[in-house]
Amino acid sequence: MRVTIDGVQHSATPGQTVAGALLADGRTSWRTTRGAGKPRGVFCGIGVCFDCLVTVNGVADVRACQRLLAEGDDIRTEEP
Amino acid sequence: MRVVVIGGGPAGVAAAEAAVRAGADTVLVDSEPTLGGQFHRGNPQRVDSRVRHLANSTVWAVQGLRLHIRTGPADSPTRTGEAIDADAVVIATGAHDRVVPFPGWDLPGVYTAGAAQALAKGQGIAIGQRVLVSGTGPFLLPVAESLKHVGANVLGICDANTGAGWLRHPRAANPTKIAELLGYAIRLRTSWQPRTAVVAAHGDDKVSAVTVAKLNPDWTIRSQRRVAVDAVCVGHGFTPRLELAVSAGCKLADGFIAVDHTGATSVPGWYAAGEVTGIGGADLAAAEGEVAGTAAAGGPCPATALAKVRSGRRFAAALAAAHPIRPGWQTWLADDTLVCRCEEVTYRALREAIDLDATGTRTFKLTSRVGLGLCQGRMCGRSAVDLATTLAAQRRTFFTPADLQRRPIATPLRLAELASLPEEDL
Incomplete structure (x- = not known):
């Protein structure tokens, strides 16, 4: 399966989440907070905390830990 | 007789199987693509083929025994909706880490x-x-x-x-x-x-x-x-996922859904099983699911599972007694330590809100913005209430965790999804 993360092509496996792909790529944070601009990545890992938000195929605020990657997905993070 | 079970972990799967065995038309709603919950993650579980399994599905609101459901990829605007009318519901939504x-x-x-x-x-x-x-x-x-x-x-x-x-x-x-x-x-x-x-x-x-x-x-x-x-x-420890129980009006006890020996809550037709009723592990959750699923379908109480529930609850009580949260954690915080991660509310800001005479959970939230962010207090709510209680100890001020658990929209929904709902579903 091919996906794009911040414009770079990656291969992904069925069952892999967006967060799984980002962490496997060595990234531990990909967003900053509105107030102090602090970095955020995965915290709860099960869809509760909303720290890990990304944009998927143009739709913002998708929980990276909950969304499974699909063929051709275009993932954009706030902090590429 | 239609039984809807919400949550596909050990309690939910056992509840759905018990309900279908007892002759009910059974629906199992689960947010994950495969069954098993957090406990069996990476090791998908099966359910009796007579159960209608709605994967990637979330109950986002309840009206009486009508459940509003969205199905599709997490947080996607392409999800589809349906409303299911149940005769009985089993809440088995589990817990997340505290x-x-x-x-x-x-x-x-x-x-x-x-x-x-x-x-x-x-x-x-x-x-x-x-x-x-x-x-x-x-x-x-x-x-x-x-x-x-x-x-x-x-x-x-x-x-x-x-x-x-x-x-x-x-x-x-x-x-x-x-x-x-x-x-x-x-x-x-x-x-x-x-x-x-x-x-x-x-x-x-x-x-x-x-x-x-x-x-x-x-x-x-x-x-x-x-x-x-x-x-x-x-x-x-863990925080139970109580949104649906609170929306349905189920009574809580010590922060969990109050149930009788059959898993029945205080609201007719609503049952609960697993970690939402107390933290006791997968074996107890499955036994509770079997009992609640049977009872929800109107079947006779299964004696073996009932005995497992009784011994399991003794174990759960010992577990809770041995692993309390002691108040000394509150001394670990510095003034600039975030309590609410979403709205970036510091310990200092909470103290200032109390000093400004926050008179209850609502004013405390509105003054400090604690628990008003994306997670809606799911991560910090309990800790914020504990801190407020300590900070306001000298005053007759009451802070109740239940006030931070009232979330009529139980899971996130896009505005476009809300706007596209047929009027008869609202």
Whole structure:
């Protein structure tokens, strides 16, 4: 399966989440907070905390830990 | 007779199978693509083929016994909706980790124990190479084991309690469970450090070290040292997912859904099973699911499962007694420590809100913005209420955790989805 993360092509496996792909790529944070601009990545890992938000195929605020990657997905993070 | 079970972990799967065996038309709604819940993540479970399994589906609102459901990829505007009218509902939505705040707990590289577990079991990812596990309770042991399986070096497990509470409940402690825990201890070959906790995380953009403290029995700090790590995972017990129960009007007891021996809640037609009724592990959850699923379908109470529920609840009571959250964690906070991660509300801001005479949970939230962010207080709500109660101790001010659990929209919904709902569904 091919996906794009911040414009770079990656291969992904069925069952892999967006967060799984980002962490496997060595990234531990990909967003900053509105107030102090602090970095955020995965915290709860099960869809509760909303720290890990990304944009998927143009739709913002998708929980990276909950969304499974699909063929051709275009993932954009706030902090590429 | 239609029974709808919400949640596909050990309790929900057992409830759905029991309901279908008792002759009910049964629907199992689960947010994950495969069944098994957090416990069986990476090891998908099956359910009786007569059960209608709605995968990738979430109940976002309830009106009486009508359930509003969205189905499709997480947070996608392409999800489809339906409303199902149930004759009985079993809530088996489980629990997520509770983490008490400490300086640096918002740094990347600090994970909940559940996240470390889910990433290891579901994605084959180790959160780090030099990892400390910290918190309280036996759940930290399987988390450490999962971390080792994916190649992490687990430097140690810090438990803020001693576990001595077990000894005071010798008959309550279940021999199978004790053997299971000893098995972990032997296989893990890592140090289990009682009355010890990670009380601060350090680093610029990512955790590079933590402060590990020896604790007094009330969890205040006795002494501390710094340990280099590249990740830490933390879990101080669990918070039940109560949105649907609160929306349906079910009574709570001690922060969980109050149920009778059949799993019936205070609201007719609504049942609950598993961690939403008390933290006791997968075996108890499955037994509770079997009982509640049968009762929801109007069948006779299964005696073997009922006996399992009784012994399991004794074990759960011993577990809760041995792993309390002691108030000394509140002394770990610095003025600038975030309590609410979403709205970036610091401990200082909470204190100022109380000083401004917040007279209850609502004014406390509106003044400080605690719990008003994306997670809607799911991560910080309980800790914020505990802090407010301490800070306002001198005044007749009441803060109730239930006020931070009222979320009529139970799971996130896009405005476009809400706008596209047919009027008869609203």
